[in-house]
Amino acid sequence: MNLIRYQEPELATWSPLNRLASLREEMNRLLDGSLAGFAGSAGLFGGWSPTVDVFQDKDNVVVKAELPGMKKEDIEITFQEGMLTICGERKQESQVQEGEVFRSERFFGKFHRTVSMPTKVEADKIKASYKDGILSIQLPKAAEAKAKQIDVSVS
Amino acid sequence: MTTHAAHAATALERPAEQQQASRLPAWEQPSANIREERDAYVLELEMPGVSKTGIEVTVEQNELTIVGHRSDVQPQGEAVYQESHRADYRRSFELDPSINSGKIHAKMEQGILTLTLPKAESIKPRKIQVAD
Numbered sequence: 001m002n003l004i005r006y007q008e009p010e011l012a013t014w015s016p017l018n019r020l021a022s023l024r025e026e027m028n029r030l031l032d033g034s035l036a037g038f039a040g041s042a043g044l045f046g047g048w049s050p051t052v053d054v055f056q057d058k059d060n061v062v063v064k065a066e067l068p069g070m071k072k073e074d075i076e077i078t079f080q081e082g083m084l085t086i087c088g089e090r091k092q093e094s095q096v097q098e099g100e101v102f103r104s105e106r107f108f109g110k111f112h113r114t115v116s117m118p119t120k121v122e123a124d125k126i127k128a129s130y131k132d133g134i135l136s137i138q139l140p141k142a143a144e145a146k147a148k149q150i151d152v153s154v155s
Numbered sequence: 156m157t158t159h160a161a162h163a164a165t166a167l168e169r170p171a172e173q174q175q176a177s178r179l180p181a182w183e184q185p186s187a188n189i190r191e192e193r194d195a196y197v198l199e200l201e202m203p204g205v206s207k208t209g210i211e212v213t214v215e216q217n218e219l220t221i222v223g224h225r226s227d228v229q230p231q232g233e234a235v236y237q238e239s240h241r242a243d244y245r246r247s248f249e250l251d252p253s254i255n256s257g258k259i260h261a262k263m264e265q266g267i268l269t270l271t272l273p274k275a276e277s278i279k280p281r282k283i284q285v286a287d
Contacts, residue, residue, distance in 0.1 A: 055233065
């Protein structure tokens with residue numbers, strides 16, 4: 001026999017921010033993501049990996065990483081044996097959660113990404129900047145790498 | 156990833172006009188965090204590459220639409236490896252009537268758009284004093 005004297009009627013759950021046509025959008029998002037999206041957001045290895053682009057022209061290799069919401073001090077860039085590594089930690093600002101969380105798609109915590117350089121670069125002339133959530137790293141090509149390129153274009 | 160690189164390569168070959176046309180419907184959906192605070196709902200959207208001037212926030216009926224135009228330029232030269240979509244961002248949310256849509260506050264910082272959606276006075280918790 002139940003001895004429940006009085007039970008508060010369950011409040012109807014309501015969501016103040018329903019995503020418009022949510023199911024369809026969610027499907028599109030899943031399908032659009034493809035491999036790049038998966039690699040960029042997969043939390044499979046206990047961290048997250050930012051989206052990275054690598055470009056090169058005659059003189060430079062440029063690496064761009066999408067790292068929204070970081071502090072400059074929390075980004076670490078290292079270069080060793082032709083491998084450029086970007087790592088760091090994105091800290092969550094407010095740890096205290098008073099109310100309900102309706103959506104949590106952003107990744108926080110440690111990230112790590114390594115890219116190999118297509119040619120030799122001058123390690124002591126690497127420059128980096130961080131603006132609008134994008135980290136840009138410029139790596140000037142080594143003289144020998146440039147010379148090789150010229151040889152190819154002549155012959 | 157190879158498909159992305161290939162796509163980027165073909166897009167580069169097309170004339171600018173056509174490229175624009177083919178790019179228009181392709182939006183990237185920014186990742187979002189939504190949480191509730193005492194007086195407001197806080198919505199955070201990840202839009203790397205968008206500056207303060209590239210943000211458009213509109214409220215129509217009870218639909219909140221956020222558009223972010225990228226202002227970062229693609230580096231010169233060829234793409235060795237490309238994962239980013241390069242598309243502008245767009246996402247819509249349905250607003251509950253309990254949100255005071257006239258007082259939405261927006262802040263853009265390092266690619267994160269933070270929108271504060273204040274709750275209407277009528278639904279805020281109210282303390283009622285017991286009269287003697």
